[in-house]
Amino acid sequence: MRLFLAMTGLAICALASSFLFREFNFGSSELKFIADFGFGGMTLFGSALAIIVTAQLFLGEIEHRTAMTLLAKPVFRSEFVLGKFLGVWVTVACFIGMLTLCLVLALWMRESSIRLEYPEGFEQGQRLVQYGGIIWFSLAQVFRIGILCALVILFSTYATSSLFAMVMGVLVWIVGQLQHIAIEARGVVDSLVLKGIYSAVGFALPNFHLYDVGEGLAMGEVLPISLVGKLLLYGALYSAFYLAVATASFNRREL
């Protein structure tokens, strides 16, 4: 709970600081600058929260031996894995929900003040920011972080310390963020071995870069619902795959 509040506080501070830095927006639109801060905080702090909470929640039960009492009841190990996943996922969803609310509020306040300052720049009732798109974007981030939670649970099923699971979670998060490079490299290399390696990495690890679709939402660009649907499906499939492997791994674990 303390970690959740600390991460939420940090993310809101990061979002609030975008108001201070708006004079140094490096040529971008001011609204886009605020949105980028919000999206960045959502992804960065959301991922950190997911990695730390998942590892602590799962391995904490094993280290403190509460899992023994729990699994001595008629509880399937798959239920334990799924329960932990849902617990963390809902926590992360609440975090992203709160940040989304703050971001929408911040954008709406700034957009309204710009409209008052420069009414000639806006047509009647026109809005620059795609608020609906921001909500869809946030929903996609919930699924993106869901994949990360499932991966950290997978590492936790055979890790003996939470530190190992957290370090692996961070590494996979970095690889997932840069995965598009491996995918692009696959198309330009000639070696079949390298192609195979890039393909294996491309299949085994998720491409988190796919979820970076909020680029133009503060500039009036519309986020296609079909793209959001694909991202949700992608996240659901990868999460289900990792959770299935995590269950198989946890079934073999001796407590």
Place this chain on the structure above:
Amino acid sequence: MSVAISISGVSKDFRIPGSKRRLRAVDNLCLEIEKQTVFGLLGPNGSGKSTTIKMALGLIRPSQGNCQILGKSSLDPAARMGIGYLPEAPYFQRFLTGRELLTYFGKLSGVPKSELGGRVVRLLSRVGLEDAGDRRVGGYSKGMLQRIGLAQAMVGNPELLILDEPTAGVDPIGAADIASIIRELRDEGKTVLLCSHLLSQVETICDRAAIMVKGKLAIEGAVESLTAASESSSARIDGLTTDARKRLEAFAKEGQLKMSTHRRSLEELFLELSKGASD
């Protein structure tokens, strides 16, 4: 079917990290525990008791042999429907109150919602925690943790209770209360598998007992027969005056002093077997 736990030819090997060698924690153990009995599983530290209990609960897999609980494989979660387990030095979710903890474990045990509330109240009262039910478990003393642990083991009204050191850290009055609850459980027709180092208590509570030494079953039987008269006998009379001693010696010389062999205690048997194995 009158067998609650059937362990046949069970061995458990653990891999030693960084080595190809394996440590045999339990070696070809065969044990049957009848229903409606209180069975004491004894042994020195590292004798394989906890490993045996974990295999019975399906928390670890046997390397060889098989373990059946109430007629089902111990690896089948359905078998655990009829088991209540109190781990050694229980540790529970610190942020829950005693009442919430019992409700949580009751739900996991499949207790119907309509019965759960009443059952939780009765159990809190039965283990003497009625006044502490709304306090967080994190603030409980060691003895209170054992009591709430015993209550969570009973919340599903299981047919079989596995209690690992239920009186560890409990004061003598609390230990007597727990012993009394175990006797009541037997009278209610439950089977209790009890691990304890309080051998005098085991002797008074248990119907049957087994002693494990170095992963093997050293002896098993009814407590009555295990503590039967031993071959060696000794007698000691304290506080005799010189005159009384002379009269006793004279009495013995006349052949009027009848001697009978003394019953050994479970503790003596335990020490004998444990020392014998380590020599």
